[in-house]
Amino acid sequence: MQAYTTLAATFARLGALEDASGILGWDTQTQMPDGASEARGEQLAVLKVLAHEILTDPRTGERLAAAEAEGELGEWERANLQEMRRAYAHAAAVPGDLVAAASKAATRCEMVWRDARRDSDFARLRPHLEEVLRLQRLVGEAKGTALGLDSYDALLDGYDPGMRRARIDPLFAELRAVLPDLVVAVRERQAAEAPPLPLPGPFPVGIQREIGLRLMRAVGFDFERGRLDVSLHPFCGGATDDVRITTRYDEASATGALMGVLHETGHALYEQGRPAAWRHQPVGQARGMSLHESQSLLVEMQACRSREFCTFLAPVLREAFGGEGPAWEARNLHRLYTRVEPGFIRVDADEVTYPAHILLRYRLETAMIAGDLAVADLPGAFNEGMKELLGLTVPDDRRGCLQDIHWPGGSFGYFPTYTLGAIAAAQLFAAATSRHPGIRPALAEGDFSQLRGWLRENVHARGSLLETDDLLTAATGRPLDTADFLNHLRRRYLGEA
Amino acid sequence: MQAYTTLAATFARLGALEDASGILGWDTQTQMPDGASEARGEQLAVLKVLAHEILTDPRTGERLAAAEAEGELGEWERANLQEMRRAYAHAAAVPGDLVAAASKAATRCEMVWRDARRDSDFARLRPHLEEVLRLQRLVGEAKGTALGLDSYDALLDGYDPGMRRARIDPLFAELRAVLPDLVVAVRERQAAEAPPLPLPGPFPVGIQREIGLRLMRAVGFDFERGRLDVSLHPFCGGATDDVRITTRYDEASATGALMGVLHETGHALYEQGRPAAWRHQPVGQARGMSLHESQSLLVEMQACRSREFCTFLAPVLREAFGGEGPAWEARNLHRLYTRVEPGFIRVDADEVTYPAHILLRYRLETAMIAGDLAVADLPGAFNEGMKELLGLTVPDDRRGCLQDIHWPGGSFGYFPTYTLGAIAAAQLFAAATSRHPGIRPALAEGDFSQLRGWLRENVHARGSLLETDDLLTAATGRPLDTADFLNHLRRRYLGEA
Numbered sequence: 001m002q003a004y005t006t007l008a009a010t011f012a013r014l015g016a017l018e019d020a021s022g023i024l025g026w027d028t029q030t031q032m033p034d035g036a037s038e039a040r041g042e043q044l045a046v047l048k049v050l051a052h053e054i055l056t057d058p059r060t061g062e063r064l065a066a067a068e069a070e071g072e073l074g075e076w077e078r079a080n081l082q083e084m085r086r087a088y089a090h091a092a093a094v095p096g097d098l099v100a101a102a103s104k105a106a107t108r109c110e111m112v113w114r115d116a117r118r119d120s121d122f123a124r125l126r127p128h129l130e131e132v133l134r135l136q137r138l139v140g141e142a143k144g145t146a147l148g149l150d151s152y153d154a155l156l157d158g159y160d161p162g163m164r165r166a167r168i169d170p171l172f173a174e175l176r177a178v179l180p181d182l183v184v185a186v187r188e189r190q191a192a193e194a195p196p197l198p199l200p201g202p203f204p205v206g207i208q209r210e211i212g213l214r215l216m217r218a219v220g221f222d223f224e225r226g227r228l229d230v231s232l233h234p235f236c237g238g239a240t241d242d243v244r245i246t247t248r249y250d251e252a253s254a255t256g257a258l259m260g261v262l263h264e265t266g267h268a269l270y271e272q273g274r275p276a277a278w279r280h281q282p283v284g285q286a287r288g289m290s291l292h293e294s295q296s297l298l299v300e301m302q303a304c305r306s307r308e309f310c311t312f313l314a315p316v317l318r319e320a321f322g323g324e325g326p327a328w329e330a331r332n333l334h335r336l337y338t339r340v341e342p343g344f345i346r347v348d349a350d351e352v353t354y355p356a357h358i359l360l361r362y363r364l365e366t367a368m369i370a371g372d373l374a375v376a377d378l379p380g381a382f383n384e385g386m387k388e389l390l391g392l393t394v395p396d397d398r399r400g401c402l403q404d405i406h407w408p409g410g411s412f413g414y415f416p417t418y419t420l421g422a423i424a425a426a427q428l429f430a431a432a433t434s435r436h437p438g439i440r441p442a443l444a445e446g447d448f449s450q451l452r453g454w455l456r457e458n459v460h461a462r463g464s465l466l467e468t469d470d471l472l473t474a475a476t477g478r479p480l481d482t483a484d485f486l487n488h489l490r491r492r493y494l495g496e497a
Numbered sequence: 498m499q500a501y502t503t504l505a506a507t508f509a510r511l512g513a514l515e516d517a518s519g520i521l522g523w524d525t526q527t528q529m530p531d532g533a534s535e536a537r538g539e540q541l542a543v544l545k546v547l548a549h550e551i552l553t554d555p556r557t558g559e560r561l562a563a564a565e566a567e568g569e570l571g572e573w574e575r576a577n578l579q580e581m582r583r584a585y586a587h588a589a590a591v592p593g594d595l596v597a598a599a600s601k602a603a604t605r606c607e608m609v610w611r612d613a614r615r616d617s618d619f620a621r622l623r624p625h626l627e628e629v630l631r632l633q634r635l636v637g638e639a640k641g642t643a644l645g646l647d648s649y650d651a652l653l654d655g656y657d658p659g660m661r662r663a664r665i666d667p668l669f670a671e672l673r674a675v676l677p678d679l680v681v682a683v684r685e686r687q688a689a690e691a692p693p694l695p696l697p698g699p700f701p702v703g704i705q706r707e708i709g710l711r712l713m714r715a716v717g718f719d720f721e722r723g724r725l726d727v728s729l730h731p732f733c734g735g736a737t738d739d740v741r742i743t744t745r746y747d748e749a750s751a752t753g754a755l756m757g758v759l760h761e762t763g764h765a766l767y768e769q770g771r772p773a774a775w776r777h778q779p780v781g782q783a784r785g786m787s788l789h790e791s792q793s794l795l796v797e798m799q800a801c802r803s804r805e806f807c808t809f810l811a812p813v814l815r816e817a818f819g820g821e822g823p824a825w826e827a828r829n830l831h832r833l834y835t836r837v838e839p840g841f842i843r844v845d846a847d848e849v850t851y852p853a854h855i856l857l858r859y860r861l862e863t864a865m866i867a868g869d870l871a872v873a874d875l876p877g878a879f880n881e882g883m884k885e886l887l888g889l890t891v892p893d894d895r896r897g898c899l900q901d902i903h904w905p906g907g908s909f910g911y912f913p914t915y916t917l918g919a920i921a922a923a924q925l926f927a928a929a930t931s932r933h934p935g936i937r938p939a940l941a942e943g944d945f946s947q948l949r950g951w952l953r954e955n956v957h958a959r960g961s962l963l964e965t966d967d968l969l970t971a972a973t974g975r976p977l978d979t980a981d982f983l984n985h986l987r988r989r990y991l992g993e994a
Contacts, residue, residue, distance in 0.1 A: 036739035242533035
């Protein structure tokens with residue numbers, strides 16, 4: 001297995017480069033002084049180009065073929081080889097100058113986007129986004145040709161290996177058929193009761209941070225191998241054995257930072273729970289963005305917005321902030337955390353209306369990649385979709401098609417993973433709680449150990465050993481479907497048994 | 498100039514890799530969770546090996562020869578090419594497996610050293626240090642053969658390009674001849690007066706930090722392109738346009754953090770003042786460690802421990818810490834900051850006794866590299882030297898030959914740059930204040946602008962355009978000599994005119 005061993009060394013080196021980029025990326029968002037952004041851009045670009053050069057070295061292709069012929073590999077080695085092949089195929093498909101051009105265009109477009117969003121000025125973004133789209137379509141074509149996929153599936157495969165439109169379309173069609181009526185029913189039900197009482201602030205940042213750290217510990221975050229910091233846009237990043245999550249604080253409301261920390265902690269558990277012996281190899285990485293999002297949503301939405309967890313959380317918050325009265329009771333907290341209200345902003349959406357935001361973006365980006373929707377027509381199509389799917393009239397592009405960084409940043413094929421993750425989260429949580437009925441009651445004590453143990457074994461420690469549907473089948477008995485997600489929504493929001 | 502242009506691109510890439518390592522190095526000391534150290538070690542090793550591979554690529558050598566033959570280059574390009582040649586010669590001289598072995602041995606030895614120092618257990622360190630020395634002697638030989646130098650000069654050249662033992666020996670001999678008597682005279686003089694009053698604490702960390710930031714601004718640190726943080730061992734690091742200095746705080750005394758911040762700010766000014774157009778190229782880097790140390794010591798020792806600066810600083814400290822009485826007066830502060838007392842620990846030494854620590858280490862490390870001193874005999878030789886040079890009996894190896902990280906970390910040839918820097922600092926400060934008599938009085942107002950302007954023009958903005966002695970000649974009228982340093986000591990500590 002000499003070819004395999006050589007490949008393993010090459011991919012360990014690539015992993016270290018990716019780790020270095022991960023720390024630099026974290027630093028960019030949390031520490032870097034403004035004047036360093038140009039130099040930082042060059043550092044990240046050099047690391048990226050070097051990794052691309054190493055990965056697409058013709059010898060990598062030769063060694064892959066040789067290793068595949070060696071045929072004396074164990075289960076993990078075989079899966080590792082398959083992930084190496086996938087990474088190589090994605091990288092080798094795209095000429096180096098296209099990689100560089102697409103990366104540069106995205107960086108430039110992202111910078112313009114920041115101002116364009118602030119000023120709600122789509123016209124300023126348009127030429128830059130057109131260029132980004134043009135190049136991403138070329139990337140999609142190139143990858144599609146190499147992988148035997150259509151362009152969109154080829155891009156999607158870069159975020160969620162093995163995921164295809166043919167798999168997504170029926171799942172999203174089910175949501176499309178059910179959710180609009182479900183939103184109406186939930187809102188009628190919530191309108192029939194007095195609204196939940198807002199928690200009276202202010203909420204000092206230092207206390208919010210202490211609570212965040214305490215909850216991270218409770219969920220199972222390992223501070224020997226990770227940190228919590230502050231950034232404008234919360235994320236989970238960092239490197240191997242060094243998982244760094246961020247949040248942002250608002251003294252007027254503690255909910256955003258609190259739920260944000262729990263969400264990122266779900267991502268972090270996945271990263272910290274990857275199989276230790278394989279953590280520098282492709283097979284030791286998280287399976288894909290859908291499963292990654294399933295872990296954050298499982299912790300935040302399934303576990304921490306549950307009635308049980310609110311029982312644990314209410315006295316924690318009450319004591320920490322010196323609260324008094326009915327607003328601080330578990331029942332009110334749960335009603336606050338499960339309030340449903342259609343809104344313009346995806347990242348602020350509740351779990352019932354969130355899929356509509358994704359269905360719209362998925363529809364628009366598949367059309368853009370297919371060449372059926374021009375950038376010039378994006379605002380109109382976006383606003384039309386918001387009207388159709390959520391009944392909302394978008395007042396300006398800032399609260400419309402300019403709100404997300406994904407397209408300006410060149411990420412086409414990423415959006416569906418949010419809702420696929422929500423579906424997977426429900427399915428995994430249902431399986432876990434069905435296997436271990438003690439999980440839910442334990443949440444009322446702030447005890448995540450059994451849930452965490454199940455996730456470790458059934459998701460985290462598997463790394464990329466199995467394809468997403470195979471992992472779900474092994475963990476839940478069947479591939480991804482919407483049943484548990486819709487049941488969860490009906491149970492939590494309509495009180496159905 | 499096609500070969501030159503290609504080289505410039507290669508060295509820009511190397512610069513970006515070094516920058517990435519700089520940020521990761523900063524992160525290791527200031528942010529990284531403990532559990533990440535192994536993975537971080539791998540990241541740094543991969544960046545180092547990649548840089549070595551790029552630098553020693555045979556095409557680099559060919560292009561250097563071609564560029565040197567092109568002969569249509571300007572002054573800066575020619576100097577840049579010379580620095581490229583130097584970097585290539587150093588890297589190409591040492592086989593890759595020796596680089597890796599030396600680096601690994603040093604990493605291992607450093608780790609053992611931390612415990613060995615704590616326990617004052619030289620025997621535990623000995624085999625590891627022997628291995629480090631063995632490999633550094635091989636590195637020195639390999640570089641020496643390639644550069645036409647003896648081993649020690651070849652190692653020294655890696656820290657201070659162009660510096661040689663033949664240049665250092667007479668300078669250090671002058672210090673050896675003068676300083677012991679000078680220390681005695683200073684101590685007699687100080688003993689004849691009542692000792693300075695200690696500043697009564699405690700000194701809250703938050704206030705110390707605020708003062709540090711204020712003084713950094715006064716000296717001229719650009720916070721758009723840098724930061725101040727905390728680490729166990731203070732340093733100046735980071736990357737291009739992103740200079741990061743650190744300090745450590747002690748609530749019982751503010752002097753260490755204060756003077757430490759000013760010292761590192763001197764280093765930072767050099768980094769932030771490098772020639773902008775060349776900041777990604779070898780010629781745009783700082784000239785060498787001696788000049789680098791000259792900048793930190795010029796700010797700390799020459800400028801900020803001066804009588805004038807104490808006039809500015811005294812009311813700042815008094816107000817910030819709510820101090821009252823004679824201890825807080827400028828005259829007392831100046832006496833505190835210029836107290837002379839031989840001690841065991843190099844990093845705690847005053848500027849009069851500091852050179853003795855360096856003379857000793859220089860004597861020992863040249864002997865070790867020459868093969869004339871075995872590691873087994875190091876403690877005895879160290880203690881004998883401390884007795885001879887400072888009249889002190891070393892009580893244990895923790896306060897003797899185990900105190901510094903340099904040798905365990907594989908740095909032989911670094912120590913002399915501390916004292917060469919002190920000599921250069923005095924020479925540069927004398928030239929600056931002679932050219933601009935307003936510099937000293939301005940320090941009493943906390944105004945560094947004129948001093949900074951002179952340093953920018955005469956040192957920082959020259960990058961590596963000139964060799965150290967040529968830079969000093971251009972700035973001060975003559976190459977490095979001890980006259981201004983000894984005059985400075987006599988004037989400050991003996992009151993001679």
